[in-house]
Amino acid sequence: MRAALMYQAGDVRIENVPDSRIKHPTDALVRITASCICGSDLHPYHRMTTDDGPARMGHELIGIVEETGAAVTTLKKGDLVVSPFAISDNVCEFCRENLQTSCTHAHAAFWDGIEDEGGQAEAVRVPLADGTLVKLPVAPDSELIPSLLTLADVFGTGYHAAKTAGIIPGQKVTVIGDGAVGLMAVLSAKRLGAEQIVLMGRHKARTDLGREFGATDVVAERGEEGIARVRELTGGHGTHAVLEAVGHMPAYEQAVGVVRPGGVISRVGVPQFEEAPVGFASLFGRNIRLAGGPAPVRAYIEELMPDILEGTINPGKVFDATTDLDGVPAGYQDMDERPSLKVLVRP
Template identity: 50%
Template structure:
């Protein structure tokens, strides 16, 4: 079968790889029907993550179950399923707390040892604790499936940022970063009841989507000018700030625009953001919560809202290609997404 494989910086190929097989009785084999390219895939593509030749890519996918191990009970052959970007057993201490990304038996898609979602098929370990069955009536509804696909990562991650930041009914939320996660953070903030939603970004097409998703204010300034603008328009800062980039500049900005006593929900994968302004956090009792999103915990409720027509993150997906078009999509994306 075909799959995306990392070879070197700026060298990702569609290679022939062995077909996946059941290795453990808790495995399932999935025929992948839909997958995404994540912003975090750009880090190894640019050579900024320590990927090695032969490692697989892709962690946002859904598909049809082709085969299950003898101990799998919650999914069966023919089911359409959606997966979070990590796998988990659903039964350990941390899974019971909703922290599926810390599952003691779990792991991440792709890399050296696991199949990646940007492929024709893949082996899913711990299928019962990982996969969520999508109602069969959605199987031929491409519009609805496009709305469901972002739940694999970016919608759940944006939601995690909003929850961690403490977005509440009537609060003011600010979102740092206009990528897919930031845009989904706008949806999440609106869903949780924020009355004012400030998007900080620079890409006109994305800012247009942010407004459609519910952003009430747009800040296109950068650096200190952006901080000053948010501080002035909110008379002291946002109640809740969603940091959706991961760089030091983005993290500093998130801290600087948060109101005393407010919170920062950080979900951007850290790249150079290890040194933070702890003085401001300390002096103004600003809390920081977040980290890698336990998307599996959020999948059922977010899926319910999508199926009910209450939530639609589909506009964050603006290009559709097959596997052969993958490299073109990567090149177009990286040209439109300059390094911060």
């Protein structure tokens, strides 16, 4: 079968690899019908060394179950399923607390920790299939597939930012980052009833989509100028919640600058730094809370799916380009250079 492999920074190739197969009784073999390139895939695309490659890529997928291990009880051949980016049994102590990213029985919680598997491929072996996979009540060619695919990561991640921020109706919210996760955070803040949503982003096509998703204001400025603009828009105090969807230190510094006293900063952008100010002058002195983390998207799929099925929301609009497997290397380049927001892959 064919799959995407990253050899080093900027070097993604489509190659023939050994067919995925059942290895454990709890596995399922899934033929992939839709996947995508994630903004977090661009981190290794920028800095991976040859020592770390080649690595299979992709952690968001929809597909058809082709085979199940002997211990799998909730799935059968022919089921259309969506897979979150984290593997979980969905029954352990942490999973029951809706923290599937810390599942005690997932030896490799994330797809990039599973040897010789990845979502940008023709097929994949899914460990702990009963807990990880969720059946979809649509056909593989449904027009809802792009939106349902966002449940694998990007929508659930944006929702996690809003959820852990504790957004309630009437609040003011700032979203930092106009990538796909940031736009999903806008959609999620709107869904939870935020009254004012300030989107900090500089790319008009993306911020226009952010307005469609619910942003009331757009701030293109960065740094101190951007902070001052957000405070001007929010009566001088800043916002109750800041959803940081970038992961770089300047974004965190903007978050500290625009959050109001007693507010919360919720971070879901994969952090590219370890040290961040949390002391008296930054968070402690203003009673600001810090939340977020890798989203347990499995916990949100059943909650968010009905709105997609009913047509209430259309998160699939974040996909502005579609390609097949052969086009994946160019898709990485387009997302890196910004012509594309998020690339849908149809193997």
